[in-house]
Amino acid sequence: MNDRELEKDRLREVVRNAYARVATAAPQAAGCCGPAPSSATACCGGAGINPVSAERLGYSAEDLASLPEGANMGLGCGNPLAIAALQTGEVVVDLGAGGGFDCFLAARRVGPEGRVIGIDMTPEIVAKAPANAVKGGFGNVEFRPGEIEHLPLADGVADVVISNCVINLPPDKAQVFREAFRVLKPGGRLAISDVVATASLPAEIRQDAALIAGCMGNAAEIGDIEAMLGAAEFVAVSMRPKDESKSFIRDWAPGRSVTDFLIAALIEAVKPAA
Numbered sequence: 001m002n003d004r005e006l007e008k009d010r011l012r013e014v015v016r017n018a019y020a021r022v023a024t025a026a027p028q029a030a031g032c033c034g035p036a037p038s039s040a041t042a043c044c045g046g047a048g049i050n051p052v053s054a055e056r057l058g059y060s061a062e063d064l065a066s067l068p069e070g071a072n073m074g075l076g077c078g079n080p081l082a083i084a085a086l087q088t089g090e091v092v093v094d095l096g097a098g099g100g101f102d103c104f105l106a107a108r109r110v111g112p113e114g115r116v117i118g119i120d121m122t123p124e125i126v127a128k129a130p131a132n133a134v135k136g137g138f139g140n141v142e143f144r145p146g147e148i149e150h151l152p153l154a155d156g157v158a159d160v161v162i163s164n165c166v167i168n169l170p171p172d173k174a175q176v177f178r179e180a181f182r183v184l185k186p187g188g189r190l191a192i193s194d195v196v197a198t199a200s201l202p203a204e205i206r207q208d209a210a211l212i213a214g215c216m217g218n219a220a221e222i223g224d225i226e227a228m229l230g231a232a233e234f235v236a237v238s239m240r241p242k243d244e245s246k247s248f249i250r251d252w253a254p255g256r257s258v259t260d261f262l263i264a265a266l267i268e269a270v271k272p273a274a
């Protein structure tokens, strides 16, 4: 393995360890890691990952009331379902599914004829999500362990690929977009909420392990994401930065100048129809 591959593995391990700590933190300890509090608090097992309330991200009270306890870990940065336009019977893949938050909401929208598959690489997270599905009676949701750079899925199985605050984390985002393209059916859609960079990140942000695991330090620039989506052969690429996200991103790293460089955005793209 060359130095670059070793560095990618090291970064993945930093992220995996941080989310393992989030998953194993006592639920509700210090008012977090259960249903997310209304304001961010440094918590989550000391992982340095601060939850954002789902109301603040635009989820409806009705959606939130329909979720099994434990599914909402407060780890999103927007609402990909707001742009996914899910239809009854569709197959949805969620990249970095966490406790299953968006998977369960997607499952309600696609109905029993549809199917949702959540992928996550952190064993402690993947171990919890199926229990949430059982608690909520979701027979059409399954969770698979795996890296989103190497999806454990066949070609052309998904109508829609969603993701919430995850693609900023892996070191090789181009590979993630190629994989999303591979598993989509022709005409399939990509609907993502993620943290993106509006300017080149300074070294003190890029090299800070807590900021990397906290969805900031490894965020890609908007132009680079558009180029990666284009190179993966996606069309109709749209990136919509959300100004209001700066208020919670500021809370993620108090006293640091992160909002000079980072914002959450909704990202859409389409795999051309055959």
Ligand SMILES: C[S@@+](CC[C@H](N)C(=O)[O-])C[C@H]1O[C@@H](n2cnc3c(N)ncnc32)[C@H](O)[C@@H]1O
Binding pocket: 012, 015, 016, 019, 073, 074, 075, 076, 077, 095, 096, 097, 098, 099, 100, 101, 102, 119, 120, 121, 122, 125, 146, 147, 148, 149, 163, 164, 165, 166, 169, 170, 215
């Ligand atoms: C910020 S959390 C978001 C979780 C979920 N999407 C939500 O909104 O609650 C990031 C999640 O992505 C997972 N993750 C990070 N990098 C990953 C990768 N390369 N492959 C698969 N999962 C990954 C982590 O284990 C964690 O569960």
